[in-house]
Amino acid sequence: MGKGFYISKTLGIVGIVIGAGAVATIIALSVVYSQEKSKNNEIENQQTTTTKGPTTNVPATTNIPTTVPSNEPWDQWRLPQTLSPETYKVTLWPRLQKNAEGLYIFTGDSSVVFRCVENTDLILIHSNKxxxxxxxxLKALGGNPAPNIVSTKMYPKTQYMAIWLDRELTAGESYELYTEFVGELSDDLGGFYRSEYYDENGVLKVVATTQMQATDARKAFPCFDEPAMxxxxxxxxxxxxxxxxxxNGVVIEEIPVTVDGISLTKTTFAPTEKMSTYLLAFIVSEFTYIEQKLDDLQIRIFARKEAIDANQxxxxxxxxxxxxxxxxxxYNSSYPLPKSDQIALPDFNAGAMENWGLITYRETALLYDEEMSSNGNKERxxxxxxxxxxxxxxxxxxxxxxxxxxxLNEGFASYVEYLGADEAEPLWNIKDLIVLNDVHRVFAIDALASSHPxxxxxxxxxxxxxxxxVFDTISYSKGASVLRMLSNFLSEDVFTQGLRTYLEHFKFNNTVYTDLWDHLxxxxxxxxxxxPRSVKDxxxxxxxxxxxxxxxxxxxxxxISQEHFLLDPETKPEPSEFNYEWFVPITWTKNEAIKPQYWLLQKNxxxxxxxxNANEWVLANINTVGYYRVNYxxxxxxxxxxxLQTSRESIPVINRAQLIDDAFNLAKAGIIKTTLALRTxxxxxxxxxxxxxxxxxxxxDYFYLMFDRSEVYGHMQAYIRKQVTPxxxxxxxxxxxxxxxxxHTEQYNQVNALRVACSIGLKNCTDLVTSWFGEWMNNEDVNPIHxxxxxTVYCSAIAAGGAEEWEFAWKMFEKTSVASEKDKLRAAMACATQPWLxxxxxxxxxxxxxxxxxxxxSTIVSIASNVGGQSLxxxxxxxxxxxxxxxxxxGSFSxxxxxxxVTKRFSTEFELKQLMQFKEDNEHIGFGxxxxxxxxxxxxxxAxxxxxxxxxxxxxxxxxxQSKP
Known part of the structure; x- marks a missing residue:
């Protein structure tokens, strides 16, 4: 899955321009299915028990435990290993119009062929909502008849359908389970759900689409919903x-049919490769597409017709x-499918999802408008x-x-995405940006005692x-960082050699992470x-x-010594079997002379x-290839x-960034003086x-968060003005x-120059942005702003203006159909300074x-990044x-x-008490x-x-x- 949150290079203006200094995080969002009871009389109460066939040996439903935990298999969160699915045939009919009760529904049937691994008289299969x-x-596919189904029961908490049989299934035999079902095509962004948009004529359109990862295939049809199945x-x-x-598969037949007197199209797809349920996708829409052929491979981009027509x-x-x-x-491996479809959805919870052969995206992650999308949008x-x-x-x-x-999945993809993007855009030096986007980002989380392995x-x-x-920054960004370090100390050639044999050996199967270590x-x-030690060690x-x-x-x-880095060294992390010692690969230079890699294998x-000597300096962790900080x-x-002051180019540009980041964080942990960090x-x-x-x-940004409500703020602004004016x-x-x-990166720094100069009130900057925005307000059909x-311009103008500027931005937000432009306006409207707005x-x-x-x-977070919006x-x-x-x-992973x-600015005892009270007051609701x-x-x-x-x-x-003349 694509990263569930994203900080745009240009959306980062929200906090700094209004003086908060905090970058608004653009996060993905998954909405949990609402708990309302369905009004549709077709959709029955899930607690109902149905009985069929003889009732001998049927467990009395009143005695079947309904609470978790217990030792009964239906009260466990993992499937028993008694059955193994082999094939499914799933037919689904999504209704893109409301029924008489005002609901969107889908109906379907599913046949799953499974092999019995161990004798059992119980079938457990996932089914949710x-x-x-x-x-x-139930049908036997061997010579002996199948047992009779005597009772079924739904377990909403563990999301199972339990089926009891009058005798046991036989190990080694295959069976086919057939079910028919009804579900709601809700707007909860999970399972089989609906997305809505208005077309260019203002007509409401409904898309039936899917998001199965991690545990939502069971919301679309009954299935053995675990990745190993x-x-x-x-x-x-x-x-x-x-x-x-x-x-996922190519279309093999498309024919007109009539069902219940309704004319429909029936589309049949080729069987998939052997795959996990979370990678399934099926979509019904009125989207159009563009395509190209790559030898025998079909590549298509699907989106709203208006977006495709606009060449997005x-x-x-x-x-x-x-x-x-x-x-x-x-990978030294051919792409294993005949097609690669990619589709941009108006409503989507993540950045994107890697469904095999049918990848789904947020519109901002797939569509690019030459006129209205930024350099950062293109990189995204x-x-x-x-x-x-x-x-x-x-x-x-x-x-x-x-x-x-x-x-392993997400960390690996988060690392090699830079390699793939570099192939597409070789002039961008994009591989360097992993340091800012992933390494620095995850350092901040992983330095807490409440982090996790x-x-x-x-x-x-x-x-x-x-x-x-577990779909968090640690999995994505730390995973990417340590795999990048591994590739560096092995060499890229050795890393890819091990990777290739790993993929060849385990294709169409499942692994644990140590399998990769074995092949490396x-x-x-x-x-x-x-x-110095094995890869595993x-x-x-x-x-x-x-x-x-x-x-x-x-x-x-x-x-040389190493110590577990904690932002608050007095906190007590969980004990570690390795006593927080690492085998550390140290790359280093002495006065620009690159030295052989050194391994730190103990504490000291x-x-x-x-x-x-007096004329030499040492610099370690060249280009920040290692996942560690350095103090001197x-x-x-x-x-x-x-x-840095006299010959900064003698220090690699990545290390100039790293010296700053290391120093500030070492100072936050009390290891060096804060004034030393500021001097960087x-x-x-x-x-x-x-x-x-x-x-x-x-x-x-951290200093803004801590001091933008104190007397430090004005003097800090004066210093930043002195530094950014050149x-x-x-x-x-x-x-x-x-x-x-x-x-590429100079375009990003141009944005930095503009947003910081405006944030400290540099007149040339504020005059520039307010004139541009005013020009746009006077002629909304022509936007003069690059x-x-x-x-930056939107945020600065809204912060400097009032209701008129805000209402104009809202009007343009509603008017535009370009997703990246909507995001810019949505973030900028959080820059308002009037509390009522x-x-x-x-x-x-x-x-x-x-x-x-x-x-x-993400909109709430943007408002919280505004110093005036924090408490609101x-x-x-x-x-x-x-x-x-x-x-x-x-269920939202982000x-x-x-x-x-909403709590990142907290720095007083009063705010701490509020936070702890909030935790206590809402324990009964939960935090998921x-x-x-x-x-x-x-x-x-x-801290x-x-x-x-x-x-x-x-x-x-x-x-x-520093701010004295």
Whole structure:
């Protein structure tokens, strides 16, 4: 699955422009099915027990336990290993119009052929929110007749249909279970659901679409819904004439039929490869498409007709073939399907989903408009496409056995997405951006005592909400970071050699993460690569224990040591079997001379090569290929600071960014002085590269969060003004603000220059953006603002303006059909400074006709990022928690971003008490997949309180001194 949250390079203006300094996180959102009882008399109560056949030996339904836990199999979260599915035939008929009761429904039937592994008189199969009709039959496919079904019962909590038989199924024999069912085609973004949009004529259109990962295939039809239960699927869709049906396989027949007097089209798809239920997809819509042929491979991009007609799918089509061919070579494995369909959906909970042969996307992750989409939007499209195409092999062809190893799927795709995108856009140097987008991002979470290891025990990830919770930054970004480190110290050639044999050996099957270590070890042995320990021994320390080390290098004594890095060193993390020691690959230079890699294999060691004289400096973790932070003795820090000031290009650009990030976080942990960290930003008045600037702004965001309500704020603004003015003047001279630079990352830094200059009130900047926005307001049909700069301009103008500017932005938000433009406007409207506007905007998030459900929580987070909206958003979340939780909370894999987003500014005892009271008051409602986020927010707030108390005076004085003329 694509990342469920995304920080646009240009949407990051929301906080800084209004003085909050916080980047608004664009998160994906999955809405939990509402608990309302269906009004439709076709949809029966799921608690009903049906009986058929003889009643001998039928368990009395009154004695069947209905609570969890118990030792009964229907009260367990995992399927018993008694049955193994082989093939399914599923026929579905989604209704794209409401029925008499005002509901959208779908009907269907399913036949699953399974093999009996162990004798049993109980069939357990997943079924959630489906009404199973009284027509279930069991047929034996061998010589002996099948047992009779004597009783069935639904278990909504564990999401099973239990079927008791009058005698046992026989091990080794195959059987076919047939069911008919009815479900609601609701707008909950999970399972078989509906998405709605208005076409270019203002007519409401309904799309029937799917999102099965992780545990929602069972909402579409009864199935053995676990990733290891692979089978072949035969899908048939009945749909209205004039609509298009899609599924994983190619269409093998499309014929008109009549059902219950209704004229329909029946579309039959070719059988899938052997695959997991979570990778299924089927869609009925009125979308159109563009296509190209790549030898015998059909590549198609589907979207709303208006989007296709506006050429918004052209960029995705142009890069898909290049990326597919790259991965075929990278994996040394041909793409295993005859087609690659990609479809942009108006309502979608994640960034994208890697369904085999039919990848689903948010519109912002697939569609690119040449005029209205920014450089960041373009990068978003190519990296998400690369992420999902990487999964077609790693995840789909070879699949994890259980969700506790999700990090391997998502971490791997999050790493190689940069390789695939680099193939499509070789001039962007996009591979470097993994440091900002993933490594730095996850460092912040993994430095908390409430973090968690990459891989958990299977028994710790059982319930659907527990599964949703592992779809987090650790799985995606830490997974990517440690795999990148592994590839670096093995070499890319050895890494890919092991990867290729792994995929070949396990294709169409399931694995655990240690299977990959075994194949990488084989590659190490075959190539004679020297390692200090086995691949498994090295990597288990990075995978089985949370966190990461800070490596301290003393260039005076030559001593090197490692310590578990915690933002609050006084917190007590869970015990680790490795005692928080890692085998650390250290890449390093001495005065630009690259040295051989050094392995730190214990807590402390002596390495005299790192001793320096008065004219030398040591720099470790070159290009941040290692997943660790680095600290130095004071003399080496001073030499590095001097190098930044006098000869910054002697330090690689990624390491200029890393020195800033390391220093600020070491200071937050109390390891070095905060003033030393602030000094790493002094060279920025002569820096024009994007990565150091972005690293500094990301870290200064924390100072804004802590101090934008105190006297520190004004002096901090004065210092930032001094540093950013030369950058603003650089881009004024380079572009005169009439266009954008050619270089990819320089375009991003142009945005930084504009947004920061406006945030500190630089008159040339504010005059520029207000004039552009005013010009647009005077002629709404002609937007004079370059797409890259729109987020900054919109936010600045709305912050400086009032209701008139806000209402204009809302009007244009409703008017545009370009998803990326909607996102820019939606984030910018959170920049308003009038409380009544922000409160009204918060209320809009409860109305899906105003703010789509997929965007509701990210909008709340954007408002909370505004210093004027922080308390309003927090009050709003507390007042509406039960509704928000029931709508968005239980199963959303990124719901935790809401909790983190509205509490990230907390830094007082009063706010801590409020947070703990909120936790206590809502225990009875629950926090679902945000449970860990509550603990992390409490821990982070305590650390913030302590940090502010210890550092405020020094920070205030430093900014005062720096801002003097």
């Amino acid at each position: 489906l009404t199973i009709k009284d027509s279930t039959t 692979k089978a072949v699927f035969n899908i048939v869709l009945l749909h209205d004439p004039g609509t298009v049906a899609l599924s 799918g052209e960029y995705a089509l142009s890069v898909t073939g290049k990326i597919l061919r790259f991965f075929e070579e990278y 499209v190519v990296t998400v496409i690369a992420h999902e195409l990487a999964h077609q092999w790693f995840g789909n062809l070879v699949t994890i056995r259980w969700w506790n190893d999700l990090w 990459l891989s958990s025990k299977e028994e710790d990830v059982q319930r659907p909400e527990q599964i949703s919770e 070890q084989m590659a190490v042995d075959e190539t004679g690569t020297e390692l 090295i990597m288990d320390r990075w995978v089985l224990q949370m966190g990461f080390p800070v490596v301290t290098i003393n260039t005076v004594t030559g001593q 060691t002596q390495f005299d090569d790192m001793k320096t 003795d004071e003399q080496n820090w001073e030499r590095l600071l001097n190098a 930003t002094e060279f920025l008045d002569v820096e024009t590269e994007y990565m150091p600037w972005q690293s500094a702004l990301n870290n200064l 950058l603003f003047e650089y881009f004024t001279e380079l572009t005169d603000w009439q266009g954008v630079p050619d270089n 797409a890259n700069l729109r987020s 922000l409160n009204r905007y918060l209320e809009y998030t409860l109305d899906a006709n105003k703010i789509r459900k997929q965007d509701a929580t 958003a927090w009050d709003f979340v507390r007042a509406n928690w039960e509704y928000i939780f029931n709508q968005y909370g239980g 719901f935790s971003n809401l909790i983190n987003g 997949s945000g449970s860990l986020a509550i603990q992390q927010s409490i821990e982070r707030t305590k 913030n309180i302590k940090w502010v108390e210890q550092n405020k005076a020094d920070v205030l004085q430093w900014f005062k001194d």
